[in-house]
Each structure stands twice: as structure tokens, then as C-alpha cells.
Amino acid sequence: MHTLVRYGYVPFMLLAVNGAALAVIASGVGKVWLLPLLLLAIAVSFAAERVLPYHDDWNRAHDDGPRDTAHAVVNELLTLGGVAALPLMAALIPAADVWPHRWPFALQVLAAVLVADLGITLTHLASHKIPALWRLHAVHHSVERAYGFNGLMKHPLHQTLETVAGVTPLVLLGLPTTVAAALAFTVAVQLLLQHSNVDYRVGPLRALLALNQAHRFHHLKWAGIGDVNFGLFTLIWDHLLRTYSYDPDRRFTSDDLGMAAKPHYPGGYLAQLVEPFRPSGACATAKPAPHPSPARSQAM
Numbered sequence: 600m601h602t603l604v605r606y607g608y609v610p611f612m613l614l615a616v617n618g619a620a621l622a623v624i625a626s627g628v629g630k631v632w633l634l635p636l637l638l639l640a641i642a643v644s645f646a647a648e649r650v651l652p653y654h655d656d657w658n659r660a661h662d663d664g665p666r667d668t669a670h671a672v673v674n675e676l677l678t679l680g681g682v683a684a685l686p687l688m689a690a691l692i693p694a695a696d697v698w699p700h701r702w703p704f705a706l707q708v709l710a711a712v713l714v715a716d717l718g719i720t721l722t723h724l725a726s727h728k729i730p731a732l733w734r735l736h737a738v739h740h741s742v743e744r745a746y747g748f749n750g751l752m753k754h755p756l757h758q759t760l761e762t763v764a765g766v767t768p769l770v771l772l773g774l775p776t777t778v779a780a781a782l783a784f785t786v787a788v789q790l791l792l793q794h795s796n797v798d799y800r801v802g803p804l805r806a807l808l809a810l811n812q813a814h815r816f817h818h819l820k821w822a823g824i825g826d827v828n829f830g831l832f833t834l835i836w837d838h839l840l841r842t843y844s845y846d847p848d849r850r851f852t853s854d855d856l857g858m859a860a861k862p863h864y865p866g867g868y869l870a871q872l873v874e875p876f877r878p879s880g881a882c883a884t885a886k887p888a889p890h891p892s893p894a895r896s897q898a899m
């Protein structure tokens with residue numbers, strides 16, 4: 600069972616679950632059927648974390664369960680609203696309509712994923728470099744355990760900025776609503792995988808796909824040390840931007856995660872919504888600990 604989860608979990612989520620979502624959308628039976636599929640993905644994510652946890656302690660709630668659920672529901676509803684508003688946006692924004700409608704549907708979705716990945720990755724990087732944006736993004740970095748559900752734990756304004764940056768180029772190209780719905784679904788699955796507490800393996804693909812092995816380095820709590828591996832779907836842009844970092848020998852505990860400069864960041868949902876707009880939400884830095892074992896970079 601361990602071996603099945605270790606090597607089968609990621610292909611199941613990326614290929615079977617995403618494939619089922621694409622089939623649902625392409626069949627035209629109604630996007631409402633994506634909801635039970637998303638709930639299935641979340642259930643599988645939680646089950647896999649129980650079978651093969653990277654860290655036992657990360658399966659235990661840290662007073663964060665209801666808050667993370669609230670973040671997930673609000674952010675997924677925002678995504679749903681964005682997809683629903685796409686026809687209106689398309690009507691208001693003059694699009695070139697050069698979208699490759701004749702390509703196989705899966706290929707159209709893959710193209711959308713790669714284009715969106717660039718905008719989202721650059722916005723994520725900017726959120727670490729620009730103090731006003733970091734205030735919003737700090738909510739996500741306050742986590743002190745990595746498990747599937749905290750991928751959706753973001754300030755809604757931060758998510759909106761990333762989504763706008765990722766989707767606007769696609770809208771200008773004439774993005775169809777069906778592809779947008781598939782993209783939104785794949786983002787949710789990717790966030791489950793990226794923050795997963797499953798000790799899975801993907802071999803050399805760990806240097807190409809933005810999965811949990813590389814993403815844990817992004818959550819190292821010391822200023823500057825965690826400014827690596829910004830990608831959502833892929834690490835292509837991190838390789839090009841020289842922000843890729845990985846050390847196969849590095850192990851992580853809760854002591855490594857969070858924000859060293861903000862160890863007492865508010866934990867409640869509403870408190871996290873307002874914290875970016877309070878004086879205490881300003882950018883603060885903490886020097887790396889004496890022996891933080893920073894990741895060493897590797898070329899692709």
C-alpha cells in the first residue's frame with residue numbers, strides 16, 4: 600500500500616482526477632459535476648496523507664482546521680465566480696480570438712496551464728519582493744505544517760492578483776470557458792499536491808514539476824532563504840530566473856516553516872483577512888538562524 604501511494608498518488612491525481620474533470624467538461628454534462636470530483640480529490644489527498652505521511656505531526660490539526668476550511672471555501676467560490684464571469688469579461692475585453700480551438704481539448708488545457716503558470720509564478724515572486732504584496736501573501740506563509748489543504752489557504756486578494764495575472768493573457772487570446780473551468784480545477788489539484796504531507800516520489804520530475812519536495816524549500820521561514828521555487832505547476836521559470844533550489848538530504852519539521860520575523864501571526868480566519876491592513880502586517884525580516892541548512896541550488 601505504501602509503495603502504491605508513494606509512486607501512484609501523483610499520477611492518479613494529475614492524470615486520473617484531472618483527466619476525469621476534463622472528460623466531464625468536454626462531455627457537456629454540466630460543470631456542477633466538478634464539485635464531487637473536487638471533493639473526491641480532497642478526500643484522496645487526506646487518505647494518502649494518513650497512509651504515507653512525510654511527517655506524522657503534520658497530520659494533526661494545529662488549531663487550523665476550521666480556518667483552512669474557510670479559506671478553501673471562500674477561495675474556491677472566488678474561482679467559481681471568476682469562471683462564471685469569464686463570458687462577461689470576454690465580451691468587455693477585446694480578445695484576439697487566436698485560441699487554438701481545433702487542438703485536442705487536453706492539449707488546449709495544457710497550453711492554458713503553461714501560460715497561466717508564468718503569470719502566477721511572476722506574481723508570486725513579486726509578492727515576496729514588494730512589501731505591499733507581501734502583506735497579503737504573508738497569510739499563506741504563516742503555516743507551520745504542510746498538508747494538502749493549506750495550498751488553498753491564501754488571502755483572497757492575493758489569490759485574485761495571482762489569478763488575474765495568470766488568466767489575463769489567456770483571456771486576450773480568446774480563452775474558452777470550458778478550458779477556464781478545466782484550468783481552475785487543475786489549479787485546485789495542484790495546490791493539494793504541492794502542499795501535500797504525502798511522502799510521494801516522482802523521480803527526476805521533481806526538478807520540473809512544482810510538487811511538495813521542492814515547495815517545502817519555499818516555506819523555510821528565514822528571510823531570503825525561502826525565496827525559491829515560486830512555480831505553481833512547473834519549476835521551468837525558477838530555473839530560468841535562477842530561483843530553483845533543492846537539497847535531497849534536507850528534512851523539514853514545523854520548526855523550519857512559517858515566518859521567523861512573524862512567529863505570532865494571527866491564526867483566525869477573520870484576523871488573517873485584516874492583518875495585511877494593520878501596522879503589524881508590514882514587511883519584517885529576520886536574519887537566517889545560525890545553522891538553517893539553506894538549500895543548495897542545482898541546475899536542471
Ligand SMILES: [Zn+2]
Pocket residue numbers: 723727736740817
Ligand atoms: Zn510564497
